[in-house]
Amino acid sequence: MAPPLLPSSVLFLLHIALLPLVPCSAQVGGSCSSARDCGTGLYCGSCPAAGRTKPSCIRNLAIQPTSIVKGLPFNRYSWLVTHNSFSILGEPSRTGVERVTFYNQEDSVTNQLRNGVRGLMLDMYDFNDDVWLCHSLQGQCYNFTAFVPAVETLKEVEAFLSENPSEIVTIFIEDYVRSPMGLSKVFTAADLMKYWYPISEMPTNGKDWPSVTDMVAKNHRVLVFTSDASKEASEGIAYQWSYLLENESGDPGIVPGSCPNRKESQPLNSRSASLFLQNYFPTMPVQNEACKENSALPQMAQACYAAAGNRIPNFIAVNFYMRSDGGGVFDVQDRINGLTLCGCNTIAACQAGAPMGACKDTGAPNQTPWSSSSSTSSVNGNVYSGTIEFKTHPTAGASNTSTCSFALLLSLLLTVKLFASFMH
Numbered sequence: 001m002a003p004p005l006l007p008s009s010v011l012f013l014l015h016i017a018l019l020p021l022v023p024c025s026a027q028v029g030g031s032c033s034s035a036r037d038c039g040t041g042l043y044c045g046s047c048p049a050a051g052r053t054k055p056s057c058i059r060n061l062a063i064q065p066t067s068i069v070k071g072l073p074f075n076r077y078s079w080l081v082t083h084n085s086f087s088i089l090g091e092p093s094r095t096g097v098e099r100v101t102f103y104n105q106e107d108s109v110t111n112q113l114r115n116g117v118r119g120l121m122l123d124m125y126d127f128n129d130d131v132w133l134c135h136s137l138q139g140q141c142y143n144f145t146a147f148v149p150a151v152e153t154l155k156e157v158e159a160f161l162s163e164n165p166s167e168i169v170t171i172f173i174e175d176y177v178r179s180p181m182g183l184s185k186v187f188t189a190a191d192l193m194k195y196w197y198p199i200s201e202m203p204t205n206g207k208d209w210p211s212v213t214d215m216v217a218k219n220h221r222v223l224v225f226t227s228d229a230s231k232e233a234s235e236g237i238a239y240q241w242s243y244l245l246e247n248e249s250g251d252p253g254i255v256p257g258s259c260p261n262r263k264e265s266q267p268l269n270s271r272s273a274s275l276f277l278q279n280y281f282p283t284m285p286v287q288n289e290a291c292k293e294n295s296a297l298p299q300m301a302q303a304c305y306a307a308a309g310n311r312i313p314n315f316i317a318v319n320f321y322m323r324s325d326g327g328g329v330f331d332v333q334d335r336i337n338g339l340t341l342c343g344c345n346t347i348a349a350c351q352a353g354a355p356m357g358a359c360k361d362t363g364a365p366n367q368t369p370w371s372s373s374s375s376t377s378s379v380n381g382n383v384y385s386g387t388i389e390f391k392t393h394p395t396a397g398a399s400n401t402s403t404c405s406f407a408l409l410l411s412l413l414l415t416v417k418l419f420a421s422f423m424h
Contacts, residue, residue, distance in 0.1 A: 026057045029326050047291035047325040058291075059330040060322040062116025065337040066166070066212050068350045074209035074314075075274045075382050078336040079170065080329060081119030081317040082112050083249075083281045086133040086147050095143040101135040104285045104319045109153050113160045113169070115322070116330070119315050120157070123174040124150050124183065131177055131186045139176045154190030161195055161221055168212060168221045170315065172240065172277070175228040183226065184235045195222040199238050206271040208381055227264075241265050244275035244314075247304055250283035256299060259307035269309035274381055278304050278313035290320035294328045301332055312336050312382045340382065 025039035026032050032044035032055050041061030046053055065077050084104035093099050105112065109120065125134045125141035131150045134141035157169055177183055187193055197220040203209055215221065225240035226232075232239045240246070246265040247253050253260075259278075261268045268276070280300055282293065297316070305312060313336065318329050327334075334346045342350035344359035351360050 028057055028059055028331075030057045031055070032057050043322070045291075045323075047295070047323075049289050049292040050295060050325045052325050056326070058322070058324055059327050060115055062330050063334055063337075063347050064116060064118075064167075065341060065347050068347055068352060069337075069341040070352070071211050071213045072341065073211055073381065074168070074215060076208075076340050077212070078313060078333055078340065079118040079315050080116060080321060080333055081121060081170070081172070081277070081315045082117050082321050083121050083279070083317045083319050084123065084135055085109055085112060085117070085120040086122055086153055087135045088147075089287065091147060094148055095146050097143040099146075100144045102285050103287070104135075104281070106287065106320060107322070109156045110160060112321070113157070117321065118168065119170040119172065119317065120153075121172045121174065121317060122150065122153065123176070124186075125176045126179050126182065131179070131182050141176070150186050151189045154187060154192055157222070158191050158195075161192075166216050168215060168223070170223040171225070172317075173224065173226045173237075175226045175231065177228075181235060183231060183237060187224070192222050195219055197221075197223045199232065199236050202238055202243055203274060204242070206274045206381075208274060242273070244273050244277050245270060245308065245311075246277040247279055247307070249279040249317075250281070253279045254282055254293070254300060257303050259300070259304035261307075268304070268307045268311070271383075275314045276308055276311050276382065277315040277317065279317050281317065281319040285319045287320055287323070290318075290323040291325055291328075294318055294320070294324045295326065297329055297332045298335075301336070310383055312340055314382060 026037050026042075027039055028042065030038070032038050035042070035044050038044055038057035041059060042057040043060050044055050045058045046055050047058075062080050082105055086109065087102065087104045088108065089103045089106045091099075107115075112120075122133055123135060124131050125136065125139075125146075126132075127134060127141040127146055132141055133147045133150050133153060134145045135147065136142060136145035157171070161167060161169060173183070175183070187196070197215070201210070201220070209215075210220075224237055225243065226237045227240055229239040229242075231237040232242070241262075241264045244265075245268050246262045247268060248260045248262050252258075259268065262279075266272050278301065280294075280297055282289075297318070301313065301316075316329060316333060316336075321329055324330075331346075334348060337347040338344040338349060341347065342354065342359065343357040344350055346362060349359040349362045351358060
């Protein structure tokens with residue numbers, strides 16, 4: 001005799017209850033065939049350079065640390081920066097001449113900002129009686145290295161800040177502009193002066209910056225640094241290496257286990273400045289190699305942290321920022337902000353108003369991450385007394401995938417039983 005079947009009404013209710021679990025989106029590292037298979041802030045891609053040819057879900061959206069932990073000094077946070085933000089693949093020539101140069105990014109500055117980038121590296125030159133963004137050489141912009149008038153990109157920044165009144169953007173200018181008041185004119189034309197952080201209020205001698213809350217309240221939401229020291233006196237634009245430390249850019253900045261300072265910068269372990277910019281990109285950008293390069297960032301963050309005397313980077317500058325074999329630069333930024341702001345392994349585990357080390361369950365290990373005892377570790381600005389491991393832990397993606405698979409299988413079994421009960 002066949003076993004008694006559950007009443008069809010009970011089976012039907014169980015089936016309905018499970019339906020919301022079935023169309024689960026894959027998390028980081030989960031298999032996919034299109035972006036629709038992936039959760040929010042992810043896209044479907046692969047990384048053949050790292051031997052990962054099977055498509056999987058990859059992060060392309062940052063968590064803004066100030067959305068979780070508010071009110072701390074600006075130099076307590078870590079922000080994502082795009083190197084040569086304007087040098088965009090597929091950007092049509094504006095000079096009528098085919099462009100011959102290297103490319104470092106693959107989406108618009110507006111999209112970079114929407115995806116959580118909060119720092120832009122812009123190379124500015126005199127060109128065609130205006131200030132242009134060029135990826136050039138020997139301090140000269142040519143019609144085959146020019147991209148766009150700088151004011152157009154700066155207007156994208158202005159539009160973003162207008163739409164997002166609590167966000168702060170930092171601009172690093174590789175400055176080849178020699179026309180009198182050239183930078184001031186272009187920032188004024190872009191209507192960014194209303195957000196300008198005045199140089200007179202920038203901290204010196206390694207002191208803390210104001211809190212992000214105070215900066216937003218005063219509308220000091222654009223920080224601008226120039227590589228030309230003379231602009232500080234002539235135009236009131238901060239000379240970059242008076243206010244931040246920086247490691248070497250290009251190939252010297254990605255040598256495993258090494259993190260030399262840029263020659264213009266003070267030594268990385270100096271306490272003369274309270275901001276630290278970590279460059280992490282090769283001299284010759286290759287789009288298809290970027291996923292492998294960006295996935296190796298934790299090791300270089302570790303090396304630079306040690307070279308800087310236990311100082312975490314406030315800015316991390318990369319090429320092709322969305323490319324990785326999983327969490328990429330976004331996971332490293334989350335890790336750094338988690339350490340800085342709440343003593344957790346990721347910013348996603350931080351809880352507003354909670355004491356240091358009180359971490360929310362995110363499905364991954366969230367214990368206080370210093371390898372030394374938490375009772376002897378401390379933070380002063382962005383400098384730590386403890387030892388930090390920057391390598392991220394696996395996300396909860398695997399458990400999410402298995403839950404979805406189990407729910408789908410159970411739903412299918414219930415469907416069969418429900419059909420069988422109706423047939424009887």
